[in-house]
Amino acid sequence: MANQVSDKQVQLEEQVKDIKLYIDGSFGDAKSNETFENISPFTNEPINRVASGDTEDIDQAVKAARKAFKGEWGNLKVKERLAYINKIADLIDEHIDEIAPLESYDTGLPISQTKKMVARSAHNFRFYAEMVSSRLVGDVYQVDDEFLNYTIHKPVGIAGLITPWNAPFMLETWKIAPALATGNTVILKPAEWSPLTANRLAEIIDKAGLPDGVFNVVHGYGEKAGAALVAHPDVELISFTGETTTGSEIMKNGADSLKRFSMELGGKSPIIVFDDADLDRALDAATWGIFSFNGERCTANSRLYLHESVADTFVERLKERVQNIIVGDPMREQTQVGPLIHKKHYDNVKGYLELAKEEGCEVISGDIPEDMSRGNFIAPTILLNAHNNMRVIQEEIFGPVIAVMTFKEEEEVIELANDVRYGLAGYVWTKDIQRGHRVAQAVDSGMLWVNSQNVRDLRTPFGGSKHSGIGREGGYYAFEFYTEIQVIHVALGQHQIPQFGK
Numbered sequence: 001m002a003n004q005v006s007d008k009q010v011q012l013e014e015q016v017k018d019i020k021l022y023i024d025g026s027f028g029d030a031k032s033n034e035t036f037e038n039i040s041p042f043t044n045e046p047i048n049r050v051a052s053g054d055t056e057d058i059d060q061a062v063k064a065a066r067k068a069f070k071g072e073w074g075n076l077k078v079k080e081r082l083a084y085i086n087k088i089a090d091l092i093d094e095h096i097d098e099i100a101p102l103e104s105y106d107t108g109l110p111i112s113q114t115k116k117m118v119a120r121s122a123h124n125f126r127f128y129a130e131m132v133s134s135r136l137v138g139d140v141y142q143v144d145d146e147f148l149n150y151t152i153h154k155p156v157g158i159a160g161l162i163t164p165w166n167a168p169f170m171l172e173t174w175k176i177a178p179a180l181a182t183g184n185t186v187i188l189k190p191a192e193w194s195p196l197t198a199n200r201l202a203e204i205i206d207k208a209g210l211p212d213g214v215f216n217v218v219h220g221y222g223e224k225a226g227a228a229l230v231a232h233p234d235v236e237l238i239s240f241t242g243e244t245t246t247g248s249e250i251m252k253n254g255a256d257s258l259k260r261f262s263m264e265l266g267g268k269s270p271i272i273v274f275d276d277a278d279l280d281r282a283l284d285a286a287t288w289g290i291f292s293f294n295g296e297r298c299t300a301n302s303r304l305y306l307h308e309s310v311a312d313t314f315v316e317r318l319k320e321r322v323q324n325i326i327v328g329d330p331m332r333e334q335t336q337v338g339p340l341i342h343k344k345h346y347d348n349v350k351g352y353l354e355l356a357k358e359e360g361c362e363v364i365s366g367d368i369p370e371d372m373s374r375g376n377f378i379a380p381t382i383l384l385n386a387h388n389n390m391r392v393i394q395e396e397i398f399g400p401v402i403a404v405m406t407f408k409e410e411e412e413v414i415e416l417a418n419d420v421r422y423g424l425a426g427y428v429w430t431k432d433i434q435r436g437h438r439v440a441q442a443v444d445s446g447m448l449w450v451n452s453q454n455v456r457d458l459r460t461p462f463g464g465s466k467h468s469g470i471g472r473e474g475g476y477y478a479f480e481f482y483t484e485i486q487v488i489h490v491a492l493g494q495h496q497i498p499q500f501g502k
Contacts, residue, residue: 012105019050019195021057021219022202024064025212031056036221038195041108041339042330042375050195053220058187058228061216065158065185066234068213073185074155082129085181087208089125092118092173099200103169104330106196108294108339108376111331114169121173127458128181128478135476136182136483148490153483155183156260157236160229162222162250163198164241165191165341166296166398172198174462175239178478180215187216187235189226191242193342195219222246233257237481240264241298243396244422244467251470262471262481264298264463266396267424270417271301272407272439275309277429278451283314285427285453286402287321291380294337295400296345298468299425299447299454303393305413308406315384315404322366322380329372337400339375346376349399352392356383359390361403388419396422410435414442424464425454446472 018035020027034052039045068074073081092099096118103114138151159179163172168191179186190198202217218225230238230253237260240250244266251261271289273282289301306314330338340346356363366379383403386393393403407413417426426445430436436450446464449455456462461472471481 012101016048016102016105016196018048019199019219021051021053021061022199022206022215022217023057023061023213024216025206027202027206030054030220031060036192038106038193039342040105041341042105044343044374044376047106047196050192050219053218053225055224055228057218057220058225058232061187061218062158062232062234064213065187065216066213068211069155069157069185072211073214074183078132078183081183082133082181084208084210085125085129085132085177088205089122089129091204091208092122092125095200095204096122099169099197101331102196102200103194104338106194107165107168107341108330109167110294110335110338112333112335113292117167117170121170124170124173124177124458125181128177131178131476132181136479138485146491146493146495148492149487150490151485151487153182153479154486156482156484157184158234159184159186159237159239159482160189160232160235161186162189162226162229162238162240162242163191165194166293166298168194169197169201171241172201174473175241176201176215178473178482179237179239180210182479182482184237184482185214185216187218187229189218189220189222189229192219192221226250227253230254230259231257236260238262239473239481247469260481262463262473263469264473265424265467265469266398266422267298267300267464267468268303268394268396268420268422269299269301269425269427269445270303270305270443271427272305272413272417272429272443273307273310273314274410274428274430274432274435275307276431277310278431279310279314279317281451282429283317283321285429286318287325289427289453290402291325291337291400294340295378295380296341296398300398301425301427302397302402303417303420304402304404305416306404306406308408311404311406315382318382318402318404319364322364322382325366325380327366327368327372327377327379337380339372339377340399341376343376345398346378349378349397349401352395352397352399352401353378353381356386356390356392356401356403359392360387361385361390361392388416394420410439414439418442418444421467422464423466424468425449427453 141149362384462474463472
């Protein structure tokens with residue numbers, strides 16, 4: 001049976017137009033006139049066509065960005081620059097009801113979640129306008145009456161931002177907001193599987209009236225547009241969010257021009273539930289943490305470690321939750337899990353479920369409505385009888401799949417939690433606050449939550465350890481990446497200078 005398409009889906013199908021590149025303040029075709037097809041995750045039918053940029057388009061965007069950096073944008077007062085940043089936020093707020101459905105239509109993310117994501121996107125711009133205004137400050141080092149040494153922050157230049165498809169609009173603004181607020185110019189290369197809201201953001205920024213060339217969007221494939229952006233000698237910064245292997249390739253390809261890199265990569269994050277935990281809240285957090293965003297989130301708690309004394313009860317309740325989760329049309333408010341972004345990704349996740357069976361797991365899945373047959377639907381899934389040496393435990397699945405394991409002792413579960421190459425996030429549930437701190441500090445992860453799901457505080461550093469990333473963004477930590485720190489040494493008196501050759 002075919003998908004029962006909602007009225008909102010039909011409206012969007014009629015409204016969505018083909019997408020062009022946005023370079024130097026204008027929308028236009030790729031130099032090659034090549035395009036690619038954007039496919040609906042809900043129906044696997046074409047949504048529209050998208051201009052496919054490559055080296056020539058990247059080069060044009062770089063020239064425009066450099067001209068703006070050295071010209072009008074680079075010469076603005078900070079107050080004037082931040083007025084643009086706040087204006088972008090205001091325009092996003094005005095269009096939330098329009099952007100959120102576009103995001104759901106393009107990605108399969110449930111509309112109830114994309115509405116919150118878009119609202120947070122506006123907040124990202126306001127937050128960085130405030131951060132630059134109040135926290136982008138230098139330090140002063142006085143040396144008696146002889147020297148006054150001080151530091152200043154200067155924008156680095158052109159920021160190449162390569163963003164993922166799993167929460168595209170929000171994650172694009174996480175990078176764009178600090179890059180622009182600190183005075184850089186931007187070339188955005190969005191994920192090719194989710195171009196709709198990146199284009200809408202270009203339209204919003206164009207409406208905000210930023211000088212030509214400050215913000216540019218080059219759609220296209222990673223191996224063409226992305227590779228050209230990374231390799232371009234005049235692009236100083238690359239911020240990338242995506243898969244670990246791709247991140248490694250990007251760093252190799254950009255090494256010749258000594259770029260700065262910020263890498264937010266893969267994850268296989270543990271959630272550890274001790275026997276004294278508030279099991280109701282831990283169950284809520286575990287369920288939300290893996291099945292929200294359709295399971296396509298880097299910080300997902302995909303490895304569940306349960307103390308053996310509570311494991312049976314917890315698993316039975318988790319099974320019940322999985323059966324009750326509403327899978328369906330991402331445009332419907334009640335939907336909790338929608339289709340995966342693309343058929344290729346769907347096939348990859350399905351492959352891991354087959355692998356799980358081969359490795360000896362019991363695979364328990366929820367139900368998919370019969371009329372959702374054309375979409376890339378994977379029902380919320382639990383893997384039981386899992387062990388740390390299995391590939392489904394060691395490798396990132398990036399779907400609505402949680403693997404369950406048990407432990408007896410604190411030291412044992414710490415060792416299990418750390419026995420992967422990733423180290424992005426972690427979650428610990430216990431009422432023993434000393435143990436909470438102790439385990440949190442022992443787990444190898446860039447971020448860890450105690451008695452909480454992933455609640456983001458924009459002031460804190462975001463990033464991972466081991467193969468989950470390099471560098472930190474978020475809060476004033478982003479300033480280390482998006483600005484150059486210059487130290488000025490001023491002599492206050494007649495200090496002694498060696499007189500060679502006098």
